[in-house]
Amino acid sequence: MNEFTTWDILRNLLLATRWTIVLSLATFVFGGIVGLILLFMRTGKSRVLRNVAWGYIEVLQGTPLLMQLFLAFFGLALFGLNVPPWLAAGLALTLWTSAFLAEIWRGCVEAIAKGQWEASASLGMGYVQQMRWVVLPQAFKIAIPPTVGFSVQIVKGTAVTSIIGFVELLKAGTIVTNATFQPFVVYGFVALIYFALCYPLSMSSQVLERKLNVAHRNH
Amino acid sequence: MSLIAITEVKKRFGDNEVLKGINIDVEPREVIAIIGKSGSGKSTLLRCINGLETIDEGSILVAGAQLLPDELHLKALRLKVGMIFQQFNLFPHLTAGRNVMLSQMVVKKVPQAEAEAMARKMLDRVGLAHKFDAYPEELSGGQQQRVAIARALAMQPMALLCDEITSALDPELVNEVLAVVKELAKEGMTLLMVTHEMRFAREVCSRVVFMHQGRVHEIGPPEEVFAHPKTPELQQFLGVQH
Numbered sequence: 380m381n382e383f384t385t386w387d388i389l390r391n392l393l394l395a396t397r398w399t400i401v402l403s404l405a406t407f408v409f410g411g412i413v414g415l416i417l418l419f420m421r422t423g424k425s426r427v428l429r430n431v432a433w434g435y436i437e438v439l440q441g442t443p444l445l446m447q448l449f450l451a452f453f454g455l456a457l458f459g460l461n462v463p464p465w466l467a468a469g470l471a472l473t474l475w476t477s478a479f480l481a482e483i484w485r486g487c488v489e490a491i492a493k494g495q496w497e498a499s500a501s502l503g504m505g506y507v508q509q510m511r512w513v514v515l516p517q518a519f520k521i522a523i524p525p526t527v528g529f530s531v532q533i534v535k536g537t538a539v540t541s542i543i544g545f546v547e548l549l550k551a552g553t554i555v556t557n558a559t560f561q562p563f564v565v566y567g568f569v570a571l572i573y574f575a576l577c578y579p580l581s582m583s584s585q586v587l588e589r590k591l592n593v594a595h596r597n598h
Numbered sequence: 599m600s601l602i603a604i605t606e607v608k609k610r611f612g613d614n615e616v617l618k619g620i621n622i623d624v625e626p627r628e629v630i631a632i633i634g635k636s637g638s639g640k641s642t643l644l645r646c647i648n649g650l651e652t653i654d655e656g657s658i659l660v661a662g663a664q665l666l667p668d669e670l671h672l673k674a675l676r677l678k679v680g681m682i683f684q685q686f687n688l689f690p691h692l693t694a695g696r697n698v699m700l701s702q703m704v705v706k707k708v709p710q711a712e713a714e715a716m717a718r719k720m721l722d723r724v725g726l727a728h729k730f731d732a733y734p735e736e737l738s739g740g741q742q743q744r745v746a747i748a749r750a751l752a753m754q755p756m757a758l759l760c761d762e763i764t765s766a767l768d769p770e771l772v773n774e775v776l777a778v779v780k781e782l783a784k785e786g787m788t789l790l791m792v793t794h795e796m797r798f799a800r801e802v803c804s805r806v807v808f809m810h811q812g813r814v815h816e817i818g819p820p821e822e823v824f825a826h827p828k829t830p831e832l833q834q835f836l837g838v839q840h
């Protein structure tokens with residue numbers, strides 16, 4: 380009927396999977412950096428910065444990712460900035476991720492006993508020093524499982540970028556479907572690939588969580 | 599000149615006035631015990647002196663410098679006044695040695711080798727030189743509290759504030775901590791301690807402050823305060839104690 384073999388389909392999908400992975404990794408790294416800055420603002424002493432970070436997080440958590448993506452893609456174009464799809468995709472996902480990571484991490488920071496803040500303050504440390512040397516090293520351990528868990532959301536989140544024409548896994552699936560007219564096979568593979576990316580992440584998140592509960596040690 | 603001058607200090611939490619005009623002058627090398635019922639404002643007073651709480655009225659001068667709530671003044675203050683807490687509050691992710699080294703390196707920018715030498719010296723002073731590499735969870739409560747004392751001492755403060763530092767300890771561990779404090783007192787450290795250890799207060803302190811409902815209700819040398827309490831509140835408090 381048509382000249383596409385199953386291998387052709389799979390090969391094209393796997394090639395596009397590279398971009399899903401690259402986009403996910405970049406989003407995780409940049410979203411993590413912005414998220415860390417937000418975390419310092421959100422838990423810091425300046426009321427203004429706290430409120431700014433709070434507003435930012437609420438807005439990004441309270442609106443659909445797809446809408447944020449449209450704003451990044453079409454909104455910036457309105458200002459004469461012609462952003463290519465990969466940039467709009469990366470930008471929107473980074474900002475979205477930063478809000479969620481900042482909020483996850485804030486919970487971890489607030490789980491650290493108040494006495495740790497007081498003891499380090501009484502020794503003369505300032506806020507950044509307290510975070511750097513006392514609070515974050517302890518919060519880091521409890522933050523790992525939920526952070527790894529959220530990376531699953533990032534991988535799945537990259538799928539929305541197909542809508543502005545960024546050729547990642549889902550978009551490649553659409554293109555291949557249009558050529559092969561085998562939507563069930565194609566999207567079946569797409570789903571399997573997403574699952575193959577996400578399952579190890581969610582599994583390791585659960586394993587880490589269990590390990591952490593078992594470990595008495597904080598080092 | 600007094601080392602710590604507390605004048606007409608008032609502190610409110612919402613509508614609850616917890617300190618209602620406190621006046622205490624602490625001379626260098628003095629050891630002062632603060633006693634009183636739970637809720638009388640003892641902890642709040644110590645926390646105000648260390649800048650963990652801001653005061654609403656009055657003034658606190660430490661070595662002549664006014665306590666102001668901005669970060670620079672607070673840091674300067676905390677280099678002069680150390681604090682020990684009921685719950686030890688050691689940093690659980692660091693060894694005893696690292697606990698004592700950290701603030702020296704981070705706050706005072708002391709080089710690592712020097713900070714380590716100081717840490718060893720201070721741990722030795724509290725009898726824990728051999729626990730340099732132990733993590734807090736590997737130490738008994740009494741040992742943890744002694745590490746906390748070493749950690750505060752390593753910053754070379756002019757005075758130490760101690761808030762019920764033996765209250766969280768099993769009875770058999772209380773004495774090892776009190777022995778360290780006694781030694782510090784003998785060496786001339788200025789101490790302000792909230793305590794329920796009346797015998798210790800009687801033996802070691804130069805003055806006893808009895809706080810009641812946010813006020814200094816009675817103050818004087820231990821012989822006087824313990825043997826001849828003037829107010830019914832103190833009489834009752836001491837009666838309940840024994």
Ligand SMILES: Nc1ncnc2c1ncn2[C@@H]1O[C@H](COP(=O)(O)OP(=O)(O)O)[C@@H](O)[C@H]1O
Pocket residue numbers: 611614616634635636637638639640641642643
């Ligand atoms: N952070 C706080 N917020 C509100 N009230 C507080 C706070 N800290 C202490 N208090 C109140 O202040 C009073 C004195 O407390 P505290 O100084 O801890 O007394 P003490 O140490 O003598 O037992 C208590 O009534 C307590 O409830």
Ligand SMILES: [Mg+2]
Pocket residue numbers: 640641642762
């Ligand atoms: Mg108290």
